[in-house]
Amino acid sequence: xxxxxxxxxxxxxxxxxxxxxxxxxxxxxxxxxxxxxxxxxxxxxxxxxxxxxxxxxxxxxxxxxxxxxxxxxxxxxxxxxxxxxxxxxxxxxxxxxxxxxxxxxxxxxxxxxxxxxxxxxxxxxxxxxxxxxxxxxxxxxxxxxxxxxxxxxxxxxxxxxxxxxxxxxxxxxxxxxxxxxxxxxxxxxxxxxxxxxxxxxxxxxxxxxxxxxxxxxxxxxxxxxxxxxxxxxxxxxxxxxxxxxxxxxxxxxxxxxxxxxxxxxxxxxxxxxxxxxxxxxxxxxxxxxxxxxxxxxxxxxxxxxxxxxxxxxxxxxxxxxxxxxxxxxxxxxxxxxxxxxxxxxxxxxxxxxxxxxxxxxxxxxxxxxxxxxxxxxxxxxxxxxxxxxxxxxxxxxxxxxxxxx
Numbered sequence: 001x002x003x004x005x006x007x008x009x010x011x012x013x014x015x016x017x018x019x020x021x022x023x024x025x026x027x028x029x030x031x032x033x034x035x036x037x038x039x040x041x042x043x044x045x046x047x048x049x050x051x052x053x054x055x056x057x058x059x060x061x062x063x064x065x066x067x068x069x070x071x072x073x074x075x076x077x078x079x080x081x082x083x084x085x086x087x088x089x090x091x092x093x094x095x096x097x098x099x100x101x102x103x104x105x106x107x108x109x110x111x112x113x114x115x116x117x118x119x120x121x122x123x124x125x126x127x128x129x130x131x132x133x134x135x136x137x138x139x140x141x142x143x144x145x146x147x148x149x150x151x152x153x154x155x156x157x158x159x160x161x162x163x164x165x166x167x168x169x170x171x172x173x174x175x176x177x178x179x180x181x182x183x184x185x186x187x188x189x190x191x192x193x194x195x196x197x198x199x200x201x202x203x204x205x206x207x208x209x210x211x212x213x214x215x216x217x218x219x220x221x222x223x224x225x226x227x228x229x230x231x232x233x234x235x236x237x238x239x240x241x242x243x244x245x246x247x248x249x250x251x252x253x254x255x256x257x258x259x260x261x262x263x264x265x266x267x268x269x270x271x272x273x274x275x276x277x278x279x280x281x282x283x284x285x286x287x288x289x290x291x292x293x294x295x296x297x298x299x300x301x302x303x304x305x306x307x308x309x310x311x312x313x314x315x316x317x318x319x320x321x322x323x324x325x326x327x328x329x330x331x332x333x334x335x336x337x338x339x340x341x342x343x344x345x346x347x348x349x350x351x352x353x354x355x356x357x358x359x360x361x362x363x364x365x366x367x368x369x370x371x372x373x374x375x376x377x378x379x380x381x382x383x384x385x386x387x388x389x390x391x392x393x394x395x396x397x398x399x400x401x402x403x404x405x
Contacts, residue, residue: 016045016084026093028070036066038080047084054078060093070095106179114161116188122181123156135174142167146183161185195221207234220249220261231261245273253287261285267297279309294319301331314342323358331356338368350380365390365402372402
């Protein structure tokens, strides 16, 4: 028997060709620490180990893992050396005893326009962004007009407009850097409870409701502050000058035409947005929801019930001392002759109408459906028996109907 031993080939060794650091310079405060990262090349080098050292440990120290700590004010060089090949890379560390100098500070707004009682926030902007700041002092040069209250970290402040006037808000950093904002305060105007469309100083349009701005207001509002200013239609805070139709406001309905309240509208008008269509009775552009009775519009009379044309109404209606025949919500002005009460077509009374109005002053004969009937004070009298003169002739009437041979 012959035993054969096979030796494994040794793994190939990849030699180190260099090393680098992510940072070439570093600024620290005393007792502040940060970790440097060494990048050994190539990435697949067999031996990745490195050795760290400081040129002056009285200024900065470095651990075996590359953590650098500031010890005292000064400058030191941190060196990393590869175990394989002794390649090196360095980082210069500057250790400071005080706060890092702020290159620049400014405020997010240099001018503010506020009304009495309004508040706004100012925010400090530091450049570069990672610079640290301490002991920020905020002040107002006119606290009678504007006061300022800094946040806990001092990097923002709340500005309050006290009364009409101008004030300059200053913020000063420990190193002397400063920034400012000019605040103009205008007197608060009492617009009342009704919504008003106000054009601000910057040209923007704002709707105030009960003296508070409402950005998405939809409805009618007074345009401006003039005593007799028109009411206009606003939609999501903007004027809509194309809208025509009814708008609900404060429990009532108002008619808007071309984006403006039509105060000259008196009478009946259809709501173009209703389904089914509804006709409303208006006075000065407002629906008269309390109105019940007849109303004249465009030469015709309509029966109104709670401000709407009662299109389902078929009845005799008393109005202003007269009696009228109403069909589908309107006086049947084209009808003349006898008509029975439509609410009781079996035993209801019959009246003599002319152009839709009962002729209560008339007594005599009238023709209906080929027959002649006797009417007294506009009402058919089925109990009447006697003679009646009509058109120069005498007629015998039996049970209210004329006997015609």
